[in-house]
Amino acid sequence: MAQFAVEAEISAPAVPAARTTPVYVSLLTASLRALARSRPVSAVLLALLSLATAVPLFFEESLLEIAWRFWLSRHIADPAESTLGVTMMIGAIASRGLVRLPRRRVEQPSAEDVARAIEILASQPNASAGLVRLGDKKLLFSDCGQAFIMYARRGRSMVALFDPVGPKALWAPLALKFIAEAKSRRCRPVFYQVSADFLPVTVEARLNALKLGEQAVVDLSRFSLAGGDWLKLRRSINRAERDGLEFELLAPADVPAVFDELSAVSDAWLSAHKAGEKGFSLGTFKPHYVLSEPVAVIRLEGRIVAFANILTTASGGDAFIDLMRHLPGVHRGMMDLLFVRIMEHLKAEGFRSLNLGMAPLAGLSTHKRAPIWNHVGRQLYENGERFYNFRGVHAFKSKFDPDWQPRYLAVAGAGFPIASLVDVTMLIGGGLKGVLRR
Incomplete structure (x- = not known):
């Protein structure tokens, strides 16, 4: 969702104007938040959230943006679509009550750490790691200082972005150091958009890897x-x-x-x-x-x-x-x-x-032994064009005859990582309030 990974017109169709008044939206949001405080209701909403987070909100659009499009679009004709939109919106808002922690000051790296990271960039081949120049992510360096992981914290997740930056021989010990740091903070370690080269590390660290899509490299x-x-x-x-x-x-x-x-x-x-x-x-x-x-x-x-x-x-x-x-x-x-x-x-x-x-959700296999995530993602890829241009993104990048390289989300534990997906979403979207302002 980009990007293109980036930010291309084909990847993010404009959101249709809503017919509902802002006052009504505010009242609905307040009511749903009140419901989310009730434990029995939250249990139900957690199940709904499983469906909601199946949407690849963590690429270029937030869950709320897609939910509003489902529910408030002037062009909705199918009642099932309207119901799904409400479900997604309820799940997103309820999730805030389920995984929210007390408000914290956003952590920023020091200027010295950013300068050290930029020096390491000069000797490694991954240009996308240049996002470290934004200065919006914390940095964890290897013991020898020759590699780093850039990450941010949201809710109970510490989310590392991309593969570790530096020599591959340092990836495993640095990843284990990151996992230990996350656990010391009572957080879930999450690795977002890692490559196939990182998969041996996930095995060693007992992480579960889910395919997010494929990256186009010319x-x-x-x-x-x-x-x-x-x-x-x-x-x-x-x-x-x-x-x-x-x-x-x-x-x-x-x-x-x-x-x-x-x-x-x-x-x-x-x-x-x-x-x-x-x-x-x-x-x-x-x-x-x-x-x-x-x-x-x-x-x-x-x-x-x-x-x-x-x-x-x-x-x-x-x-x-x-x-x-x-x-x-x-x-x-x-x-x-x-x-x-x-x-x-x-x-x-x-x-x-x-x-x-990235081309979100591209290349997901759906054989009998494939994870549930793959089947859900493939259905979204095949049938979700009305709400996100999955095929359009893939088709545009395919014009240039790229090599398609898989990218993964790696998390601790088995099963569907609902809370981690929500936290990554909020990181990219700038939080629920930021999403609602868009």
Whole structure:
């Protein structure tokens, strides 16, 4: 949900306007919260929450956003959909009463820790780990100081983002250190969006891994628009350029001069999607973050109409598209042009791969021995297009012939990790209040 992992128009359709008045919504929310305080009712709502958290709210949209769309959409014609929307909303609100802890000050890393982490980034290949520059996640370093885990705490979960950053030989001891730290704080250890390379660590640490989807990684060494298979994409970008769209890749030193334009595009994108900034596993439009890396822009008549910031590694191996925002309704081929030209420039500079981010719920097997999560996720992927563009995200990224790499959620214990999914959701969405404001 991105991202694209990031933030693409195809991944987040605009939420239809609600017919219900804000006063009614407020009264309903207050009533549901009161119900959640009743233990018998909470037990029932916990069962409903199992269904609610099956929605992949932890990618780019929050549970409440999807629930509102189910329940309040002007286009709902099926009573079953309306019932499901109410169920999801009840589950989300009830979960706050079930897993909420006393309010804590948000933990932030020290400037020294962030500087240490950035030094480690220079010697490792995972460009998406550049999200550490946001400074919104705590850092846990290995005993030798050559690797780190970035994490945040929500409810009773300590959630690590991505694989540990540093030499693979340090992953297992660092992961065990993280688990011990979580347990010392009476928290659940959670590893979010880890790769298949991390699975041996999950076995050693007795963690349960659930597949979240697949990540699209383009091999730049073999990327080319030559040949008949690329005809449709070539036509799209040629048409965009004939219509006056121009691409430019700005070095970090050149970004401050256009920062105000980028900010205006970002604000317009958020407004068009009726969304607020997400966080944790997604970049946010913060000046120090946007100014730290190259930014690709599309101009029309000299005015910036789209941009993407690109996280890179000093080793020059991997690159990652994070924020991607644009003015609505400019040109159908604008995103094709932006992505293709980014790939061509990175290839010319010697980069080996470009990470396009996740395709949520893609590639889930549904054989008889597959986890229940896989069956639920596959049904959502196949039948949830009206409420989230699962197939559209996968189809867009498939244009560029990527390698599809699985990504997992790893948690302690067996069964369906309801509370952990809720906590990850709230981390990305900025909490329930932040979700309700969007």
